[in-house]
Amino acid sequence: MRNVFLFIRRYFTFISFVLLQVLALSMLFRYNKYQRAVFLGKANEITGYFNSKYDNVDDYFHLKEENLRIHKMNDSLLNLLPGNFVKVDTGSHVITDTVTYDTSYLVRKYLAKEAKVVSNSINSQKNYFQINRGARQGIKDNMAVINSDGSVVGQIVGVSDNFSQAMSLLHVHSTVSAMMKKSRNNGRIEWDGQSPFYLTLKNIPKSDSVLVGDTVLTGINSYNYPPGWIIGRVSEIVEDKSTNFYVLRVRPSANFQNLQQVFVIENLQREEQVTLDKATQKKVDDLNKRKQ
Template sequence: MRNLFRFIYRHNFFFLFLLLEALAIALTASYQHYHQSFFFNSANILTGRVYTVADNLGSYLSLRQENKLLAEENTHLLNMVKDNFLITDQDEFVKEDSLYRRRYHYMNARVINNSVNRRNNYFTLDKGRAQGIGPDMGVITTRGIAGLIVTASENFSVGMSLLHTDFQLSVMIKKDGNIGSLRWEGGNYRQAHMSYIPPHIELNRGDTVVTSGFSTIFPEGILIGTISDWEIRRGETFYTATVDLALDYNTLAEVYIVSNLLREEQQELEGSVIPGN
C-alpha cells in the first residue's frame, strides 16, 4: 500500500493530469443532463452580471438599427389592429365561448451574449426563472427563429442557437406546405440546409421557408429564409436545399420567448400512443 502511495506521489503530475482531464471530460459528456449542470454557464450570477454590464455598454452602438427594427414591427402590428378594418357584417356578434384557447404566450427579452463563429453557438438572455422562463421554450425574433432555451437561472437564461450541431427544426415551404428538416451545417452563419424535400417538388429560387406546425415549441409560419440552391446529395434520394436565413444571428438583440401552453398535454398524449416518444 505504501509503495502504491509512493508511486502515485512520484508520478503526481501524470495522475493529477488524469484526474483533471477525466473531470473535464465527464463535465463535457454530461451534456445530456445539461439542465442539471448549470453551475458553469453564462446564466449564473457572476457571469450573467458581467455580460449585463458589457451589453449595457455595447447596446448604445446599435440603438439606431434597433429603433428601425422596432418601428418596422410597430407598423406591422398597427396594420393588424382591428380599428383598421371596416365592419361589413352588422349581424355579427361576439360571444364569450371556448372557441379560442390561448396556445402560445410571448415575452420579450434581451440578448446579452451571443456567438456565431463556433460550431455550437449559444446565447444568454437577461430573463430567467423569476420571469417565468424555463427549458424548452422557443426564442424567436420578427425575422426568424433564434433558438431554444436550454437552462435558466433566477434572472438569466441560456439558449441553444439555431447555429448548433444538435438543433434540428421542422420547416415547410410556404407556397405548397412541403415539410423538411432544417439544420445548420457549420461554416457560413447566414445559410442553413433543408433536407428531405421529395424530388418531385418543383423548387424555385426565392421560395420562402417557414416553420411547420409539427414542432411543439414554435408556432407555425415563422419566417426562416428563402431557398437559394438545391441538389440531390450523393447517396440520398431527397433534395437538400440551401436556405438563406432571414435573421442575421450576429445582430441578435431583442427577442421574444414563446411558450406553448398546451405542449405538455400534447406530449403526454403522443407519449401514450408512441412509447419512447
C-alpha cells in the first residue's frame, strides 16, 4: 500500500497530465459523435453573451451590404403581391381575402423565424455560427437556416435557452440534399474542408447535361431543408471516369464571411415524416424477418 502512495506521489504530475488529457480527449470525441457539446448549455450562454456584445459593434461595418440584400429580397416579394396582377377576363374580379388563415385547404408546412448571427467562423474545417435565438424562442435541433437573401447557410445542431449553434454548410460533416434547377435531378452537397468558396455536389447522373453556371437548389429528399431554396451555382465540372455520376464544384451563393440577419425555417411536419419513415423501415424489416 505504501508503495502505491509513493508511486502516486512520485508521478503525481504525470498522472494528472494523463488524466487531463483523457478528460479533454473524451470531451472531444463524444462531441464529434453526437454533433453537440458536452456541457455546452451554460457555456453557450456565456460565449453567446460576449459574442453578441462584439456583434453589436461589428454590425455597423456590414449595414450597407445587408440593406442591399434585404432591399433585393423585398423587391422580389413586392412583385408577388396580388395587386400586381389583373384578370383579363372581365367576368370575374379579384377579391382580397381578409381571413388570416388560408381557406383553400392549404396547410402550412414551413415556418420562418428571423434571427441574428452573433458569431461566425469560416477558417476551420468544422465551422459553426451562433444565433441569438434559442429554446425559449422556439428554436429546435435540425431546423434549416437561410441567409437574408434566401440562400441556404446551415442547420441548427445545438440549442441553449437564448442562443443556438448552427452547423454551417462549410462543415466537413454537413450533407444537404440538393437538386439541379433545370433537370430536377437530386444529389447531395458536401464540403471537403478546403476552400470556403467551393462546395461539392455529388450523385448527379451523367445523363444530366450540366453546364457551368447552372443553379443548384435544395432538394426534396430532406426533412430539414425546404425544397427550392438556392444553394449556389456550378463553377466547375470534374470528370470522374470511374462512376456514372458527376462531381461538381459549386460556388455557394451565400457569402459565409458576413452572415448577419438570417431566417430559421422550421418544418412543421418533420415529426410526422420522421415517424412515418421509421414505421415503414420497421414494417419492411419485419417482413424480411418473416420471409427468412
